[in-house]
Amino acid sequence: MTVLPLCPTPIMQHETVQLAHGAGGRLSQALMQRVFMPHIHNTYLDLLDDQAKLELPPGMVAFTTDSYVVSPIFFPGGTIGELAVNGTVNDLAVGGARPLYLSAGFIIEEGFSLADLETIVISMAEAARKAGVMIVTGDTKVVGKGQCDKLFINTSGIGVIREGVNLSCRNLAAGDSIILSGTVGDHGMAIMTSREGLSFQSRITSDCAALSGMIAAMLDVAPAIHAMRDPTRGGVAATLNELAVSSGVGIAINETTIPVKAEVRGACELLGIDPLHVANEGKLVVAVAAADAAQVLEVMRSFAEGRDAVIIGSVVNLHPGMVVMRTAFGSQRIIDLPLGEQLPRIC
Amino acid sequence: MTVLPLCPTPIMQHETVQLAHGAGGRLSQALMQRVFMPHIHNTYLDLLDDQAKLELPPGMVAFTTDSYVVSPIFFPGGTIGELAVNGTVNDLAVGGARPLYLSAGFIIEEGFSLADLETIVISMAEAARKAGVMIVTGDTKVVGKGQCDKLFINTSGIGVIREGVNLSCRNLAAGDSIILSGTVGDHGMAIMTSREGLSFQSRITSDCAALSGMIAAMLDVAPAIHAMRDPTRGGVAATLNELAVSSGVGIAINETTIPVKAEVRGACELLGIDPLHVANEGKLVVAVAAADAAQVLEVMRSFAEGRDAVIIGSVVNLHPGMVVMRTAFGSQRIIDLPLGEQLPRIC
Numbered sequence: 001m002t003v004l005p006l007c008p009t010p011i012m013q014h015e016t017v018q019l020a021h022g023a024g025g026r027l028s029q030a031l032m033q034r035v036f037m038p039h040i041h042n043t044y045l046d047l048l049d050d051q052a053k054l055e056l057p058p059g060m061v062a063f064t065t066d067s068y069v070v071s072p073i074f075f076p077g078g079t080i081g082e083l084a085v086n087g088t089v090n091d092l093a094v095g096g097a098r099p100l101y102l103s104a105g106f107i108i109e110e111g112f113s114l115a116d117l118e119t120i121v122i123s124m125a126e127a128a129r130k131a132g133v134m135i136v137t138g139d140t141k142v143v144g145k146g147q148c149d150k151l152f153i154n155t156s157g158i159g160v161i162r163e164g165v166n167l168s169c170r171n172l173a174a175g176d177s178i179i180l181s182g183t184v185g186d187h188g189m190a191i192m193t194s195r196e197g198l199s200f201q202s203r204i205t206s207d208c209a210a211l212s213g214m215i216a217a218m219l220d221v222a223p224a225i226h227a228m229r230d231p232t233r234g235g236v237a238a239t240l241n242e243l244a245v246s247s248g249v250g251i252a253i254n255e256t257t258i259p260v261k262a263e264v265r266g267a268c269e270l271l272g273i274d275p276l277h278v279a280n281e282g283k284l285v286v287a288v289a290a291a292d293a294a295q296v297l298e299v300m301r302s303f304a305e306g307r308d309a310v311i312i313g314s315v316v317n318l319h320p321g322m323v324v325m326r327t328a329f330g331s332q333r334i335i336d337l338p339l340g341e342q343l344p345r346i347c
Numbered sequence: 348m349t350v351l352p353l354c355p356t357p358i359m360q361h362e363t364v365q366l367a368h369g370a371g372g373r374l375s376q377a378l379m380q381r382v383f384m385p386h387i388h389n390t391y392l393d394l395l396d397d398q399a400k401l402e403l404p405p406g407m408v409a410f411t412t413d414s415y416v417v418s419p420i421f422f423p424g425g426t427i428g429e430l431a432v433n434g435t436v437n438d439l440a441v442g443g444a445r446p447l448y449l450s451a452g453f454i455i456e457e458g459f460s461l462a463d464l465e466t467i468v469i470s471m472a473e474a475a476r477k478a479g480v481m482i483v484t485g486d487t488k489v490v491g492k493g494q495c496d497k498l499f500i501n502t503s504g505i506g507v508i509r510e511g512v513n514l515s516c517r518n519l520a521a522g523d524s525i526i527l528s529g530t531v532g533d534h535g536m537a538i539m540t541s542r543e544g545l546s547f548q549s550r551i552t553s554d555c556a557a558l559s560g561m562i563a564a565m566l567d568v569a570p571a572i573h574a575m576r577d578p579t580r581g582g583v584a585a586t587l588n589e590l591a592v593s594s595g596v597g598i599a600i601n602e603t604t605i606p607v608k609a610e611v612r613g614a615c616e617l618l619g620i621d622p623l624h625v626a627n628e629g630k631l632v633v634a635v636a637a638a639d640a641a642q643v644l645e646v647m648r649s650f651a652e653g654r655d656a657v658i659i660g661s662v663v664n665l666h667p668g669m670v671v672m673r674t675a676f677g678s679q680r681i682i683d684l685p686l687g688e689q690l691p692r693i694c
Contacts, residue, residue, distance in 0.1 A: 018687070019687065019691040020686060020687020021687075022580075022691070023580055023581065023685070023687040023691070023693075024579065024580025024581035024585055024626075024685075025580075025581050025585060025684055025685035025686050025687050026684050026685070026686045026687075027686055027687050028580075028581075028687075029684075047515075049442065049515070049516065050411060050438040050441055050442060050576070050577075051409040051410060051411035051438050051439055051441075051442040051444065051506075052409070052410045052411070053407050053408070053409055053442060053508060054407065054408045054409075054410055055407055055408075056403070056408050060400050060401065060402055061400070061401045061402075061403050061408075061505070062398040062399070062400055062401075063398060063399045063401055063448060063450060063483060063484055063505060064397060064398035064399070064450070064484050065450035065451070065452045065484055065485065065486050065501065065503055066452065066486045067452040067453070067454050067486055067488050067501060068488075069454060069488045069490050069494075069495075071494075091397040091398050092398055094397055094398075095396065095397060095398040095400060097398065101410060103410060103411070103412035103503050104412070105412045105413065105414040105452075105501045105503075106414070107414050107416060107454070107499055136410060137410055137411050137412055138412065139412050139413045139414055141414050141415075141416045141499075141692075142691065143416050143496065143691070143692055144496075144691060144692070146493070147416075147418075147495065147496040147692075148416075148494065148495045148496065148499070149490065149491075149494040149495065152454055152488075152495070152499070154412065154414060154452045154501035154503075156412055156450050156452075156501075156503035158408070158410060158505060161400060168394075168396070169396065229397070230397075232371065233369075233370055233371025233372075233375075234370065234371035234372050234375075238371050238372060279371075337372050337373050337376075338370070338371075338372040338373070339367060339372050339373045339374060340365070340366065340367020340368075340370040340372050340373075340374050340375075344366040344369070344370070344489065344490070344491060345488075345490055345491070345494075346370075
């Protein structure tokens, strides 16, 4: 879409999103000019063509997509916009790619506050800057009042995979160390405690963060890392199960090693939720040959995102496709994939 | 996401989408296995990693995104799924790219029929096959009843731009011919007449189609085409205005040359809508040097999508940034960019 010269003031005076803002006419352009372009601009997006034209460095290309429907859209530690940038950045990074370019597709409910929209756009721009990616193409649709809940954002991303790196959930081998980058359950419990009707008076904040910088440093020292996953929906339990099944191996973890913040643990206990099933948005599960584990751990701990990184277990020859945890009491418990999730719209 | 072995029957017995289908656990996997994987599968998607890893041919990469919120989701001539595939394919093709890979992000309302979802997935798979693209990565979110209207789909796409081709809405030059690929307003009026409460007893069907095959053939004979756009939201009027403004030129068109189906014209007259403002989903506006116009037109007419292609006007040295139409009565009328759109959720 080409931005025409600004129209006279009347159409700029709205305080909320109108259906016509998504109709491809003058009001669409006004929305771009007033809310998006001041914060997100680069040589690609500024052209406002139907597609960005990009020169990619050589290598395999990673391509990913996620829609974000988190509720509330502002939560302790982040916004739906930051989540949308960081989540897609992380999905590229865990594939061994350097995240380069993102798209952003907005679906907005008629009547949504333009000021809130701008706040979200600013948070996306800031998150993109931090992660070193550019938002190069976008789309905005507006649906009628009651036809969506405030705002949904899709981000897709492309990156280029480092040469010599082969990360896959099918790569785990017996003896591998399983590293977790930090405390579990922060994002999910931040969302849960900020939902209407659930007041814990706690200060649980989301761990929403881009992991691409830390992952790049990890691959610098250990390009042979076997697998990485960000344990989002379904939590660490789902991620470990996927790794175990994909590689046809068993995973044994120790409950006492898994870091959980006291306030997250308290909230989980109160609600009867297993912290291992709770979504994270700035954490990493890594499978790496035991010989490389110490070095990878050291690098992770040098980053804020990996300060609390710890080896939580290892890949074993027993129980292929299953995750077994030695509990704090010394007993063994199967960590199953959750059926669903206790909390919808977590991301 | 790795697909685990199928669970026992109970979780497969749902007839509608459950919140847990979007939670990243067993039910998410069941949804993938029951509804998506039987119809959409390829070496990339089958891996169900967080990202697809692609080997791209050399060249500049085109990257685009669009969210589709059309209502109704089944309409004469298409589904929201076909629209989502064809729309993104077209956004790549009009940039001179060969569309290669798509992502698909679904946002689904709790309670949506699984049978309808499967019908939509099948229509997407078929559209992708026709357009020669692969859906290589995806995401499914489920929101509560009343938190979205049935189903929204985001598709992002990547393609590789043909060498020697430089299509841009900034390329128009005085003397260029403006070609339109066929009748205007079919999609928008198909949607409008299929909306509840608007019954025309007409058989207007959407023009929803992938234009990539025709565009490739056009570029084979005339790689120097200046610009192409698919006139979707805002219609041909918006597209021509964007071209005129971007290139700083005037465009003069002749009303009598613009093909409009009788039933579309009738519906437009009844509703007081200008067919030039109505969205199309399988049409193309082309700006090409006059010397190349006949050849391009001939190629277009050899395709079903361009059977009714016609030169509707030319680029002029007068009125830069403006589109002026000589009406059927011989008078001149400025074709303005619409403020908004008469019809929300057209695509």
